[in-house]
Amino acid sequence: MSAFALIMLCIIGLCWGSFLNVLILRTISGESIIAPASKCPHCGTPLANWQKIPIISYIILKGKCYFCNGKISLIYPIMEIVGAAIVLFAFLKNPSKLDAISVTMILSMFLTMAATDIATKKICTSQAVTAGLFALLLNRHDLISSISGGLIATLLLIIVIKLFIKFTNNNPFGVGDIYLTAALGTVVGFDKLFLYLIYALIIQFLFILPKYIKEQLLSQNYETLKYLIFFATTCLFLYFLKHAKFFGANLLVVILSGLMLFFAYKLSKKLMTAVKSSETLSYSPFAPAIAISCLIFFC
Numbered sequence: 001m002s003a004f005a006l007i008m009l010c011i012i013g014l015c016w017g018s019f020l021n022v023l024i025l026r027t028i029s030g031e032s033i034i035a036p037a038s039k040c041p042h043c044g045t046p047l048a049n050w051q052k053i054p055i056i057s058y059i060i061l062k063g064k065c066y067f068c069n070g071k072i073s074l075i076y077p078i079m080e081i082v083g084a085a086i087v088l089f090a091f092l093k094n095p096s097k098l099d100a101i102s103v104t105m106i107l108s109m110f111l112t113m114a115a116t117d118i119a120t121k122k123i124c125t126s127q128a129v130t131a132g133l134f135a136l137l138l139n140r141h142d143l144i145s146s147i148s149g150g151l152i153a154t155l156l157l158i159i160v161i162k163l164f165i166k167f168t169n170n171n172p173f174g175v176g177d178i179y180l181t182a183a184l185g186t187v188v189g190f191d192k193l194f195l196y197l198i199y200a201l202i203i204q205f206l207f208i209l210p211k212y213i214k215e216q217l218l219s220q221n222y223e224t225l226k227y228l229i230f231f232a233t234t235c236l237f238l239y240f241l242k243h244a245k246f247f248g249a250n251l252l253v254v255i256l257s258g259l260m261l262f263f264a265y266k267l268s269k270k271l272m273t274a275v276k277s278s279e280t281l282s283y284s285p286f287a288p289a290i291a292i293s294c295l296i297f298f299c
């Protein structure tokens with residue numbers, strides 16, 4: 001790729017990021033993407049064209065509104081850079097322009113859904129559908145895997161939701177999450193679906209864990225933490241014992257495996273009770289974890 005083409009891609013990417021800013025804000029506020037024109041969030045004055053240039057406007061205005069001096073969030077230029085990064089990544093990785101556009105659209109939609117889910121727990125289903133349609137375009141040579149991936153993903157999430165409701169009387173997922181998971185399934189296809197769903201669940205767990213630990217420490221409830229530490233320690237020991245060849249090593253592995261299962265059982269029971277009572281666990285956005293899992297797939 002020539003230097004000129006790279007610069008052009010960066011400029012297009014920054015503008016695309018600027019559009020994603022609008023898309024996220026308008027999804028949150030429920031307004032149309034096309035009208036009204038962009039305005040200052042503080043004083044409501046419509047922005048002049050020179051105030052809408054990605055990055056440059058932010059630097060010229062020193063992060064403040066031209067009219068009312070209200071602070072412009074750093075999120076705007078960051079999203080513009082992220083938009084450029086998505087476009088560059090998609091076009092450098094995919095020789096086919098159609099594939100590059102599809103990857104750009106898929107990653108952008110997942111990014112938008114993650115942002116709106118974090119901000120207001122709202123996922124726009126039409127964005128999930130857009131991601132799914134571009135996934136079909138991207139996987140046009142293996143449509144059966146793509147479509148079945150989407151369908152099985154939907155089914156799996158419905159089963160998970162049913163299980164959650166049955167065992168905890170609590171449902172941490174919304175309708176948007178079903179669309180989102182279906183879109184991920186369409187992207188990765190049937191054969192890789194389980195792997196990337198597991199990635200998403202692990203990432204979700206890692207997101208929740210610090211908040212959950214903090215909540216437990218504040219309420220001075222150390223039971224779950226105790227089992228978590230026991231579980232992690234036995235896992236670590238087992239990992240190091242993998243290639244051990246000393247006398248009695250096998251017996252030790254058996255004992256430790258048993259202990260690990262016991263701690264896993266205790267931990268899952270504690271977590272189940274926690275889901276019933278904890279706000280943090282019940283209402284954590286799932287879209288960021290799915291978006292990261294999708295990004296891992298494209299890397």
Ligand SMILES: [Zn+2]
Pocket residue numbers: 040041042043044045065066067068069070
């Ligand atoms: Zn203003």
